[in-house]
Amino acid sequence: MKKIWQIFWHTCFWVSMILFFVFVAHNSAKISIQAVLIIFGVFGIVNIGLFYLNYLLLIPRFLDLKKYKLYIGAVLISMAAFGLIKYALAFHFWTMMHGQMKHEPLHFVNYFFNTFLTSLIFIFLSIVLQFSIDWFTNERVQRDLENQRLAAELAFLKSQINPHFLFNSLNSIYSLAYQKSDTTPEAILKLSEIMRYMLYESNDNKVDLAKELQYLQNYIDLQLIRFGKKAYVDFEVKGQVTVQRIVPLLLIAFIENAFKHGVANDPEHPIKMIIAVSDGNLSFYMHNKKHLHNRDAVGGIGLNNVKRRLDLLYPGQYKLEIHDEADTYTCELSLIL
Incomplete structure (x- = not known):
């Protein structure tokens, strides 16, 4: 489900970008709608294909594994291949719209250089996207690890409270029992109420203040019995x-x-x-x-x-x-x- 949503939002982004540039170019440059659709539709799809080739294949296979030389070589080969594809498409549409005999043919070197720069922009954008996702993912992982560490530390701190309290309380009750005090059963009962609260009612992150105050009062009562x-x-x-x-x-x-x-x-x-x-x-x-x-x-x-x-x-x-x-x-x- 998460991958479906990713595909949906990526598709919405690219469609929105293409429609935006088609609208701007058609209204500002007064280019025919057919030419605009070819420039930003067909060639936009080719450039987007290069974007995802780098994003989904080249970066995970080479750059993420720190195979930098192989990555640079793969990127240059991909850019050259996509440049040839775009030149072939451009030549086809050029001859279709102008005719081979009436106009000078599309100059290969100039066009290939220009499309190389365009390809470089899409390669750069895919790298920025991947590094941004990695950064946010690492931040989330670090935050989760920190939360787990803090939760473990809090659990440890809380685990120290019960034995510490029980140790002191049992010492007090032992003194009463040693003195054969008549209040020993009452002290044991009061300790039982305190331990019930500590074991069963204080497991949440926060408790009602009224219950916490009653717990403190029970502890004070236990000490009064002790004295x-x-x-x-x-x-x-x-x-x-x-x-x-x-x-x-x-x-x-x-x-x-x-x-x-x-x-x-x-x-x-x-x-x-x-x-x-x-x-x-x-x-x-x-x-x-x-x-x-x-x-x-x-x-x-x-x-x-x-x-x-x-x-x-x-x-x-x-x-x-x-x-x-x-x-x-x-x-x-x-x-x-």
């Missing part, structure tokens, strides 16, 4: 959450960091998180006091992960500022949804 509900967290959502959508699992790394490295049980310095929604914009603010002895010896991957995802999924559409002071940590993210 025996003695953690102090101010989590506030401002603005109207309606049909906005966001890349899933984007903000969780910041919140994880707050609980992992921050002081959560100080009523005078609660972990403060504010999400403000306005039309198609979202701003996220988080501030917490740092727990200097609560360091992860392995080092987290969360923040580097989220920065890379922001670069890939929101290029030029976000602003991230992180202030990592000696005893406090502040994060501010502005995002165009």
